[in-house]
Amino acid sequence: MIIPGFLISIVTFPGVIVHELAHQIFCRLMRVPVYEVKYFQLSNPCGYVLHEPSDNPLKVFFISVGPFLINTIIGALITLPVSIEIVEFGQYSNLINLLICWIGFSILMHAFPSTGDAKCIVNAILKNKEVSFLIKILVAPVIGLIYIGAVGSVMWLDLLYAVGVSMLLPKILVMIF
Amino acid sequence: MEENKQSFEGYNQDYEQEICKLCGNAYIDKSESRYSTLCTNCREKQIKYPIPKLFILIGIVLIFLVGSSFVQFPKIFKAYKSYATAEQKAKQGYVNDALHSLEDLTKQYTEDKSIPVLAVKISMNNGKYEYADYIIDKYLANKKVDKSIYNEITTYSKRIDQYYTTYDFYDKLIKNLDKNMTKSQSMVYVNTKLKSLLNDNKQDKALLNYYLSISAPNIKEAKEFIQASIKEDNNMLRSHIELAYILLEEKDFDGSRKKYNEILNKEKDNIDALCGLVAVEVLNGDKKAAVRYARQAYDINQKDLYAMETLMIALNEDGQTEEVNKIKDEYLSTGNKFDNTTLDYFNGKININDYYLSNGGQN
Numbered sequence: 001m002i003i004p005g006f007l008i009s010i011v012t013f014p015g016v017i018v019h020e021l022a023h024q025i026f027c028r029l030m031r032v033p034v035y036e037v038k039y040f041q042l043s044n045p046c047g048y049v050l051h052e053p054s055d056n057p058l059k060v061f062f063i064s065v066g067p068f069l070i071n072t073i074i075g076a077l078i079t080l081p082v083s084i085e086i087v088e089f090g091q092y093s094n095l096i097n098l099l100i101c102w103i104g105f106s107i108l109m110h111a112f113p114s115t116g117d118a119k120c121i122v123n124a125i126l127k128n129k130e131v132s133f134l135i136k137i138l139v140a141p142v143i144g145l146i147y148i149g150a151v152g153s154v155m156w157l158d159l160l161y162a163v164g165v166s167m168l169l170p171k172i173l174v175m176i177f
Numbered sequence: 178m179e180e181n182k183q184s185f186e187g188y189n190q191d192y193e194q195e196i197c198k199l200c201g202n203a204y205i206d207k208s209e210s211r212y213s214t215l216c217t218n219c220r221e222k223q224i225k226y227p228i229p230k231l232f233i234l235i236g237i238v239l240i241f242l243v244g245s246s247f248v249q250f251p252k253i254f255k256a257y258k259s260y261a262t263a264e265q266k267a268k269q270g271y272v273n274d275a276l277h278s279l280e281d282l283t284k285q286y287t288e289d290k291s292i293p294v295l296a297v298k299i300s301m302n303n304g305k306y307e308y309a310d311y312i313i314d315k316y317l318a319n320k321k322v323d324k325s326i327y328n329e330i331t332t333y334s335k336r337i338d339q340y341y342t343t344y345d346f347y348d349k350l351i352k353n354l355d356k357n358m359t360k361s362q363s364m365v366y367v368n369t370k371l372k373s374l375l376n377d378n379k380q381d382k383a384l385l386n387y388y389l390s391i392s393a394p395n396i397k398e399a400k401e402f403i404q405a406s407i408k409e410d411n412n413m414l415r416s417h418i419e420l421a422y423i424l425l426e427e428k429d430f431d432g433s434r435k436k437y438n439e440i441l442n443k444e445k446d447n448i449d450a451l452c453g454l455v456a457v458e459v460l461n462g463d464k465k466a467a468v469r470y471a472r473q474a475y476d477i478n479q480k481d482l483y484a485m486e487t488l489m490i491a492l493n494e495d496g497q498t499e500e501v502n503k504i505k506d507e508y509l510s511t512g513n514k515f516d517n518t519t520l521d522y523f524n525g526k527i528n529i530n531d532y533y534l535s536n537g538g539q540n
Binding site: 017021024027028031032033034035037039052053054055056077078080081082084085088089090091092096097099100103170171173174177 | 209210211212213214215219220223224225226228229232239242243245246247249250253254256257258260261262282286288289290291292
């Protein structure tokens with residue numbers, strides 16, 4: 001079933017907010033001035049961060065990939081206490097658990113950087129003659145994954161990612177303890 | 178003059194380009210980036226672009242919510258762990274533990290069907306068809322399940338139906354035995370009736386051969402049938418226990434001990450196998466080992482009459498009469514009675530060989 005991404009973004013708006021917040025946090029960490037942040041709006045794009053361009057490939061990379069790291073970590077932590085009961089055991093009666101699960105899933109579903117983010121990395125790293133060949137080779141798969149994530153959202157890849165990550169942490173914990 | 182004017186406009190343009198685009202009061206600071214359009218102060222201000230206070234408040238509420246969910250997490254995680262490791266636990270020999278944990282989970286998470294399905298799968302893989310049937314009947318029958326679960330359960334059900342066809346036939350046969358027949362006459366009758374089913378494809382051949390073995394007129398035939406049963410279904414532990422017992426009857430203590438240990442590797446809390454080992458060791462003269470196994474069996478289930486009896490016998494053989502009497506009192510106080518063979522053993526009418534072996538092991 002194909003549902004327009006715009007509608008999905010409305011339903012999963014907490015994820016959009018965290019995604020933009022992650023860009024903003026990484027701008028701060030990378031010391032890149034931010035001009036404007038739209039955390040969520042009812043038009044396309046649903047959120048954005050306008051910031052100063054950077055000629056430092058590392059800064060561009062982290063600002064673009066930041067939401068992937070932050071959304072994944074926060075989403076996984078939020079869903080951890082409820083994912084076992086909801087995803088694995090199908091218990092839908094606890095409303096607070098459902099609320100937490102919705103927030104966690106929304107955040108996880110917006111972990112993938114946008115194609116716009118990928119373009120920034122392409123320009124700053126792949127097309128940048130000053131960047132070494134080794135770095136380009138290392139970054140190329142990441143860009144590939146970002147595009148797969150963006151295209152795959154049509155086939156609910158973002159949802160699959162959310163389900164996968166939310167169950168991964170309990171499975172890792174079972175292996176450890 | 179014209180030249181001066183041009184030079185002033187150029188200067189003015191350059192000046193404007195060098196002025197901060199935000200405050201318009203200071204020169205642009207390009208020390209950190211050549212794309213900078215801001216002065217030092219404005220850069221710092223924009224780098225620390227404020228995060229809305231509302232988000233911080235929402236974050237605190239969220240931390241509180243998630244934190245409160247974490248209070249329940251250890252319990253939920255423990256439940257999940259027992260589910261996720263059930264198959265592994267069963268393979269390590271803790272089948273009953275795994276199955277009991279899964280049943281507890283099934284009661285806790287009534288909506289979920291994957292837990293009882295896993296319990297059925299583990300039961301089937303370990304020859305516990307009666308338990309699999311119980312789980313299907315109690316937790317899955319007449320419940321809405323998806324197609325893959327339905328197909329899986331249907332496959333298991335066919336196997337269980339076959340098992341119960343034979344089980345019910347034997348049960349009916351035993352219940353309807355002529356009371357005037359002697360024990361050996363009954364055995365011959367049952368054995369003949371069971372043999373007539375050997376070509377019946379509706380029967381569970383493993384169980385049928387097991388029944389044929391326990392009703393066989395002699396050890397040689399019993400052994401042949403039980404081996405046929407194991408060949409049909411290697412998972413049915415009762416056949417392995419019977420084979421171990423037959424080996425004991427043949428006084429093949431090493432073979433019997435090996436078989437019982439094989440069973441215990443598959444099911445560490447198998448009381449029958451532990452009690453079987455007691456018999457092996459007591460007949461072999463290692464009374465301390467016999468007591469050790471008997472205590473192990475008793476500790477698994479202190480209400481199990483077979484385990485109680487076996488412990489009393491092992492202790493009696495080891496000369497621990499005081500403790501035998503203690504357990505005997507416990508046994509009799511709950512209304513239980515010893516069968517004739519056990520009674521004869523405790524009264525000194527028969528010895529340990531007579532107790533454990535047919536014809537006192539003289540065959």
